[in-house]
């Protein structure tokens with residue numbers, strides 16, 4: 001499978017570019033956090049540690065997603081290694097899917113390693129195991145796939161710096177997109193309302209994937225909500241990849 | 255027979271810096287490469303060689319014209335299945351070893367593991383990298399990169415090879431090895447299209463040459479034709495005539511030992527000079543047609 005060959009090579013590049021060194025940072029950070037947390041009263045320990053752990057996993061994995069996504073795609077074009085791929089019987093669709101699959105695999109390994117460390121520290125510090133966190137990790141993974149697809153789209157036509165700025169901006173907007181709905185009710189002019197509505201549906205609504213509070217506070221999480229989030233993620237990623245393919249097809253490689 | 259490469263009316267322009275207009279780079283290229291030929295694509299810097307080659311591989315979209323590779327439109331995937339390509343100044347993933355690069359290339363062609371292993375070994379030997387295949391590409395010398403690039407172009411044993419400046423970065427030994435390799439590929443029926451401005455390398459191996467200048471082909475043909483049709487002048491070497499007698503018979507030329515070397519422009523003139531030599535009982539020791547070299551042709555066309 002040609003897509004898998006490209007995916008495998010992308011993953012290998014991530015590994016050899018020492019992307020996973022970032023996990024070391026996370027490990028050290030989390031080790032200190034759990035030392036600190038163990039000084040708290042026993043009742044709070046688990047909640048605080050989960051809160052800190054999940055938030056930092058979120059932060060570090062988003063960092064990996066943005067960094068590898070932009071770096072690995074842009075470099076391929078800039079260094080012209082893409083010639084070696086596209087001068088073979090490989091379609092641009094296969095190229096985009098291969099890159100995406102490789103990045104998805106990289107993120108899966110990064111996230112799984114952090115999750116493992118998290119469960120380990122949690123168990124050692126508090127003696128408890130919190131399987132509910134798996135829900136958080138699952139949704140976070142979908143969010144990461146959206147971010148990496150965004151970076152794929154941007155770096156298919158833009159420079160790494162601009163791509164990073166675009167991706168980070170959309171990520172931040174995505175976190176607070178739900179406020180647009182609130183905001184809309186205050187707009188009176190129909191045109192502005194249309195724009196607000198359009199943006200609400202167009203921009204990535206990443207808040208859908210953040211269930212940290214629900215997981216930590218052991219609040220009710222309906223299966224319907226999770227399913228809707230997953231479906232939204234799949235559709236959104238598919239749309240972004242389609243866009244990336246369209247851009248790549250039109251693009252000339254100088 | 256179906257042509258290996260057929261380019262018709264190829265035109266390509268690039269947008270100017272501010273995108274306000276388009277600057278023509280290829281202005282109607284037509285050429286045909288028959289199977290089994292070594293075809294040299296010659297031109298000064300900026301003539302449009304790389305642009306033509308990128309159009310052939312579908313990396314650039316031509317403004318006009320069409321390109322067929324082994325009878326298939328160059329926009330089709332199928333056309334690239336039997337094509338090997340060495341880019342100009344190739345750059346490969348620094349983090350891969352030479353062997354890994356070749357393995358990756360084999361996978362892109364969908365080769366089976368066994369076939370891949372066999373071919374990778376074969377091409378490593380062909381390009382003289384056998385024994386050095388575990389070197390990371392980031393640590394390769396320029397010549398090694400060039401060889402690795404050639405190896406990845408050969409992995410799937412392509413019918414047609416397109417090489418953009420394959421000689422650049424190679425030392426004289428490397429150049430000789432590359433020439434031998436290209437000739438052996440030709441003998442096994444492959445077609446090789448390559449660009450270069452190293453004229454000696456061309457002269458020693460190509461069947462046909464196209465000279466591209468400023469986006470147009472100014473000369474195209476069999477190397478022998480191009481060169482033999484271009485006899486520049488003849489040199490007559492005359493013996494047995496002393497200097498004074500020679501001058502009197504109108505046979506002035508460069509004196510060397512007891513010979514006179516006369517420069518003659520046309521065949522007519524050659525014949526009349528021969529009669530003059532005989533009239534003073536001299537002897538023709540040699541008649542040498544002085545041909546143009548590719549370099550002369552090239553310099554003349556560039557100078558226009």
Ligand SMILES: Nc1ncnc2c1ncn2[C@@H]1O[C@H](COP(=O)(O)OP(=O)(O)OP(=O)(O)O)[C@@H](O)[C@H]1O
Pocket residue numbers: 254268269279297298299300301302303304305306342
């Ligand atoms: N991406 C681009 N944008 C604008 N102009 C370009 C671009 N690429 C090439 N050109 C121009 O097109 C012309 C032909 O370039 P090309 O690279 O095809 O030349 P070449 O014959 O391969 O030269 P060389 O021997 O130096 O490799 C040059 O004038 C170059 O400046």
Ligand SMILES: [Mg+2]
Pocket residue numbers: 303304305342418
């Ligand atoms: Mg060039």
